[in-house]
Amino acid sequence: MVGVNPPRTRLADDLFFVMHDNSTGRPRLHARLAGLGLAAAILGELMLAGRTTVGLAAGQIRLVVLDTAPPGDAVTRTALDHIIAEPAHRLHTWLQFFARTALADVAARMTADGLLRPPGRRPSRRQAPVDVNIAAWPGGRVNLAIQRREPLNVQDNVLLGLLVVTGGSRLVLWEQNPGYLSDSVAALPAPLQELIAQTEAAVGDSIISRR
Numbered sequence: 001m002v003g004v005n006p007p008r009t010r011l012a013d014d015l016f017f018v019m020h021d022n023s024t025g026r027p028r029l030h031a032r033l034a035g036l037g038l039a040a041a042i043l044g045e046l047m048l049a050g051r052t053t054v055g056l057a058a059g060q061i062r063l064v065v066l067d068t069a070p071p072g073d074a075v076t077r078t079a080l081d082h083i084i085a086e087p088a089h090r091l092h093t094w095l096q097f098f099a100r101t102a103l104a105d106v107a108a109r110m111t112a113d114g115l116l117r118p119p120g121r122r123p124s125r126r127q128a129p130v131d132v133n134i135a136a137w138p139g140g141r142v143n144l145a146i147q148r149r150e151p152l153n154v155q156d157n158v159l160l161g162l163l164v165v166t167g168g169s170r171l172v173l174w175e176q177n178p179g180y181l182s183d184s185v186a187a188l189p190a191p192l193q194e195l196i197a198q199t200e201a202a203v204g205d206s207i208i209s210r211r
Contacts, residue, residue, distance in 0.1 A: 008155075009115065009134070009138070010045055010073075011041045011044050011045050011048065011155050011158060011159060012038050012041035012042050012044075012045060012075070012102075012106045012109075013106065013109070013110055013113075013115060013138075014041075014138035014155075014156075014159050015037055015038055015041045015138075015159055015162055015163070016038060016103075016106050016107065016110060017129065017134075017135045017136075017137075017138050017139070018138050018139045018142075018159070018163060018168060018172050019034050019037065019038075019166075019168055020126075020129075020135075022129060022132050022135040022136045022139075023128065023129070023132050023135075024126070024128055025116070025117075025126045025127045025128040025129060026126060027126065028168065028171050028172065029166060029167065029168055029171070031103060032099070032206050033166045033167060033168075033203060033206065034102075034103055034166070035099035035100065035101075035102045035103050036095060036096075036099045036102075036166065036199060036202050036203055036206060037162045037163075037165075037166040037168070037199065037203075038099070038102035038103060038105075038106050039094075039095050039096075039097075039098035039099040039102040039199075040095060040162055040195055040196070040198075040199040041102075041106075041158075041159075041162060042075060042076060042079050042098055042102060042105075042106070043063070043079065043091075043094065043095070043098070043195060044158050044162070044192065044195055045071075045076050046071070046076055046079060046080055046083075047191055047192060047195065048154065048155060048158070048192075049067075049071060049076070050066060050067055051065065051066060051067045051068075051069075051071065051076075051080055052064060052065055052066060052080070052083060053066055053191045054091060054190075054191040054194045054195065060090045061090060061091045061092070061194060061198065062087065062088070062089065062090055062091060063083050063087070063089075063091055063094060064087075065080070065083060065084055065087065068080070068084060073109055074109065075105050075106060075108075075109045078105075079098060082094075082097070091194070091195070091198045092198055092201065092202055095198060095199060095202045096202060099202075107127055110127075111127065114130055115129065115130060115131075115134065115135075116128070116129060116130060117129070117130055138156075138159065139172050141156065142156055142159060142160055142163075142173075143172075143173060143174045146173065146174070146175060146177055146180055147174060147175065149180065151184075151187070152184055154188065154189075154192070157184045157185065157187060157188050157192075158188065158192055158195070158196070160181065160184050160185075161181075161184065161185045161188070161192075161193075161196040162196060162199060164181055164185075165196055165199050165200035165203055166199070166203055167203070169181070
């Protein structure tokens with residue numbers, strides 16, 4: 001990585017980079033697991049922006065809209081529109097719903113933002129990053145923080161939590177530190193902790209359904 005830190009990207013962009021090879025764009029996780037992680041990251045972006053939170057209604061964990069103002073990008077704007085239109089769905093249901101297209105949606109946004117190279121004449125899930133340093137930085141800064149035992153900011157704590165529950169941490173972290181990982185998730189606001197817990201449950205359901 002270069003001496004100057006690359007610009008910070010969105011949560012779902014960071015997770016996409018960490019879930020793919022820095023130079024080739026080759027996926028590190030199964031598409032179903034990556035899709036669930038990216039769906040959670042999209043919802044995480046809405047929570048971090050103060051658009052939504054998590055609440056309990058009729059005994060179910062649901063997304064609660066706090067601000068209906070349209071976000072600045074099409075991916076989170078579309079997600080918020082769906083949530084506003086159908087507020088009765090469980091958070092678990094939204095994760096499964098957005099997971100169907102999250103990989104393609106986030107890749108398209110990153111391509112439009114100049115972070116990924118446009119797909120060739122034969123579109124596939126594999127798109128190489130435009131800048132290897134920018135692609136490597138999300139995983140690099142999380143690994144450096146773990147190595148130095150430094151606290152992460154809220155966005156990177158969510159990134160780390162989603163990496164762990166999707167199984168990506170064993171592929172990209174330089175060292176496994178269960179105490180650091182649990183402390184990082186515990187430091188998050190309760191709605192973001194619940195998002196990570198629900199993602200873990202959705203990943204478990206996905207693994208069971210494939211057996």
